[in-house]
Amino acid sequence: MAITLTETAANRVEKFLSNRGKGIGLRLGVKTTGCSGMAYTLEFVDDLNPEDMAFESHGVKVIVDPKSLAYIDGTELDFTKEGLNEGFKFNNPNVKDECGCGESFTV
Amino acid sequence: MALLQISEPGQSAAPHQHKLAVGIDLGTTNSLVATVRSGLSSVLIDDDGHALLPSVVRYLPNGDVEVGYAAQAAQSQDAANTIISAKRFMGRGLKDIDVSLQPYHFVDNNDEMLQIETRAGIKSPVEISAEILKALKNRAEKSLGGELVGAVITVPAYFDDAQRQATKDAARLAGLNVLRLLNEPTAAAVAYGLDNAAEGTYVIYDLGGGTFDISILRLSKGVFEVLATNGDSALGGDDFDRRIFCWILEQSKCKPVNAQDTRLLLTKAREAKEWLTDHASAQITSILSTGEVVNVSLSTKQFNELTQTLVAKTLNPTKKALRDASLNIEDIKGVVLVGGATRMPQIRLAVADFFKQSPLTNLDPDKIVALGAAIQANTLAGNKSGADLLLLDVIPLSLGLETMGGLVEKIIPRNATLPIARAQEFTTFKDGQTAMSIHVLQGERELVTDCRSLARFELRGIPPMVAGAARIRVTFTVDADGLLSVSAREIASNVEANIAVKPSYGLSEEQILAMLKSGFSAAEADKQARALAEAKVDAESLLEAIKNALKQDADLLNNQEKQQIKAKIDALEGNIHAGAGNASSDAIIKATEALNAATEDFAARRMDASVSRALAGKNLDSLEI
Numbered sequence: 001m002a003i004t005l006t007e008t009a010a011n012r013v014e015k016f017l018s019n020r021g022k023g024i025g026l027r028l029g030v031k032t033t034g035c036s037g038m039a040y041t042l043e044f045v046d047d048l049n050p051e052d053m054a055f056e057s058h059g060v061k062v063i064v065d066p067k068s069l070a071y072i073d074g075t076e077l078d079f080t081k082e083g084l085n086e087g088f089k090f091n092n093p094n095v096k097d098e099c100g101c102g103e104s105f106t107v
Numbered sequence: 108m109a110l111l112q113i114s115e116p117g118q119s120a121a122p123h124q125h126k127l128a129v130g131i132d133l134g135t136t137n138s139l140v141a142t143v144r145s146g147l148s149s150v151l152i153d154d155d156g157h158a159l160l161p162s163v164v165r166y167l168p169n170g171d172v173e174v175g176y177a178a179q180a181a182q183s184q185d186a187a188n189t190i191i192s193a194k195r196f197m198g199r200g201l202k203d204i205d206v207s208l209q210p211y212h213f214v215d216n217n218d219e220m221l222q223i224e225t226r227a228g229i230k231s232p233v234e235i236s237a238e239i240l241k242a243l244k245n246r247a248e249k250s251l252g253g254e255l256v257g258a259v260i261t262v263p264a265y266f267d268d269a270q271r272q273a274t275k276d277a278a279r280l281a282g283l284n285v286l287r288l289l290n291e292p293t294a295a296a297v298a299y300g301l302d303n304a305a306e307g308t309y310v311i312y313d314l315g316g317g318t319f320d321i322s323i324l325r326l327s328k329g330v331f332e333v334l335a336t337n338g339d340s341a342l343g344g345d346d347f348d349r350r351i352f353c354w355i356l357e358q359s360k361c362k363p364v365n366a367q368d369t370r371l372l373l374t375k376a377r378e379a380k381e382w383l384t385d386h387a388s389a390q391i392t393s394i395l396s397t398g399e400v401v402n403v404s405l406s407t408k409q410f411n412e413l414t415q416t417l418v419a420k421t422l423n424p425t426k427k428a429l430r431d432a433s434l435n436i437e438d439i440k441g442v443v444l445v446g447g448a449t450r451m452p453q454i455r456l457a458v459a460d461f462f463k464q465s466p467l468t469n470l471d472p473d474k475i476v477a478l479g480a481a482i483q484a485n486t487l488a489g490n491k492s493g494a495d496l497l498l499l500d501v502i503p504l505s506l507g508l509e510t511m512g513g514l515v516e517k518i519i520p521r522n523a524t525l526p527i528a529r530a531q532e533f534t535t536f537k538d539g540q541t542a543m544s545i546h547v548l549q550g551e552r553e554l555v556t557d558c559r560s561l562a563r564f565e566l567r568g569i570p571p572m573v574a575g576a577a578r579i580r581v582t583f584t585v586d587a588d589g590l591l592s593v594s595a596r597e598i599a600s601n602v603e604a605n606i607a608v609k610p611s612y613g614l615s616e617e618q619i620l621a622m623l624k625s626g627f628s629a630a631e632a633d634k635q636a637r638a639l640a641e642a643k644v645d646a647e648s649l650l651e652a653i654k655n656a657l658k659q660d661a662d663l664l665n666n667q668e669k670q671q672i673k674a675k676i677d678a679l680e681g682n683i684h685a686g687a688g689n690a691s692s693d694a695i696i697k698a699t700e701a702l703n704a705a706t707e708d709f710a711a712r713r714m715d716a717s718v719s720r721a722l723a724g725k726n727l728d729s730l731e732i
Contacts, residue, residue, distance in 0.1 A: 016113055042113050043113060043115065043116050046116050083250075088110060088113070088145075
């Protein structure tokens with residue numbers, strides 16, 4: 001059971017966190033919404049919930065709630081540039097299908 | 108798959124619901140667009156990696172509009188149709204500017220905003236600025252991959268209502284939803300997070316390409332108050348280039364050079380200036396078109412001496428601004444440097460020396476204003492947790508109305524925080540007076556002639572009464588963007604008149620609608636042009652196919668049939684080449700259909716012929732079906 005960040009992603013997260021001035025890590029999760037069933041969420045973490053699972057990757061704390069972990073276990077989070085756009089990308093081995101725009105997925 | 112950004116805790120947007128908001132620095136020389144991604148404000152770059160978009164718009168002979176570097180490059184060849192610094196004309200009348208220095212064909216618009224005649228027709232500064240905003244909007248939408256919910260656009264602190272309204276109109280023409288207009292110095296302060304800091308007074312020193320602005324801001328309870336502004340509208344980084352340019356000519360004892368060499372040497376001068384920011388000396392080498400060789404070396408010390416007077420020139424307005432705000436240097440809590448020219452070490456030294464403290468320089472001075480605007484846009488679009496205070500602005504100049512004797516009665520004093528509404532009662536001056544003319548003015552002066560006229564309207568239908576008996580309540584309302592509406596009501600009879608101040612220099616609602624509409628009608632024309640092009644392509648491919656077929660299988664047709672097909676071909680070709688303006692997609696499509704119908708039989712015969720050729724000499728068993 002693990003969630004990892006690529007080094008690029010970890011560097012960006014650290015930069016964003018230090019710019020924000022507070023926060024203990026990065027929360028990855030899924031919620032049921034969108035055209036394909038589920039969507040990823042990516043948030044800064046200020047407070048931990050008791051049932052949260054924590055991982056550490058390249059010095060960044062990654063927080064996942066156990067319900068989400070079932071869907072995204074083994075995911076590697078990357079930071080990439082696509083043309084003019086830049087952002088985070090989930091490389092999730094559990095995904096069976098995505099909607100056209102990739103914002104939501106099914107497992 | 109889509110790229111994700113990090114959200115604030117508990118605020119992840121549902122798919123397809125990102126609220127994309129940008130901050131736009133609509134500058135005199137250069138413009139930028141920035142946005143907040145994953146909590147970090149960053150400037151968006153174009154396909155070529157440029158962050159800056161030169162604020163230059165060129166109307167091309169073919170009807171296209173060019174914005175940015177391409178337009179800037181054409182500036183010297185096509186001066187009359189290439190508009191630079193349109194911001195200087197925003198909300199201005201012909202009498203406000205020095206026409207003799209401009210290469211444009213101005214159109215006097217009788218006390219309304221000036222217009223410029225270009226080959227694309229008569230354009231107002233609002234339309235020209237809208238082109239720049241459109242380019243930035245496209246860049247942002249391409250970069251962020253979605254439609255923008257809105258933008259915060261920055262304006263100089265000294266912009267009056269007419270200029271602010273013009274900026275807002277330009278945004279509307281560009282299809283941007285303006286979340287708020289923000290003062291440039293305020294945006295710079297926000298970029299440095301000064302709005303989160305303790306209360307205090309800050310100086311924003313903004314030396315751009317061609318303008319110098321100094322603003323003194325006081326932050327108290329989350330509100331930025333502009334205490335004073337000053338500056339020099341004809342002083343900027345370009346003047347430093349010019350000094351180096353003159354020095355090069357002097358050193359290399361050149362004869363006066365032609366326009367092409369001037370441009371070349373000015374570029375070299377600018378490169379030398381930028382090099383000297385972190386080097387001790389710069390080598391300037393160049394071969395002129397006359398064959399003369401320029402080879403000089405400029406040291407930091409020489410550069411400082413050359414530009415000493417320019418640096419000193421920025422300190423005079425600074426002193427004046429301090430005096431206007433009745434402040435001493437010790438009262439200043441921080442100094443923010445804005446504008447690319449403040450990278451020069453001598454500027455930083457002079458500022459540090461003057462204020463007895465080192466200025467804030469860790470953000471890119473070219474980008475600060477856009478970055479600050481983006482932070483504000485992000486908050487206004489609702490992407491940030493609600494705990495953050497919304498930054499408020501203040502009204503830069505007092506608003507009032509004309510009273511008897513050409514005097515100005517101030518209703519809303521300057522530095523009142525926005526939004527605001529104030530009312531005051533007035534009365535009639537003469538017995539039986541049934542109408543009242545309300546003249547809205549902006550400025551600090553007492554006489555109407557010294558203030559800026561924003562609007563006039565009339566309240567009619569006041570019941571006849573003796574002088575002084577009518578009570579007329581005039582209400583001034585200024586929204587969060589600093590835009591004014593005025594209403595007047597006679598209290599006894601409830602007669603009311605109001606005006607959303609479309610200042611005399613702004614554009615009327617009809618004008619804006621007409622401009623928006625012309626955008627739509629151009630869309631219709633574009634659609635027709637496209638249909639025509641498509642019809643032509645279809646027709647030409649059919650002609651090609653039939654001509655080939657005729658070459659190969661002409662013997663399948665008798666003379667009469669050949670004549671018929673030939674006639675249809677001629678008709679279609681005639682339609683295609685009808686010439687611009689006469690060619691219609693419908694006619695081409697009809698002729699294409701006619702030709703198709705006339706050749707149906709021929710096509711069937713060709714098919715039969717080729718089948719029988721293929722089958723010739725073979726018996727049924729050998730065919731694999």
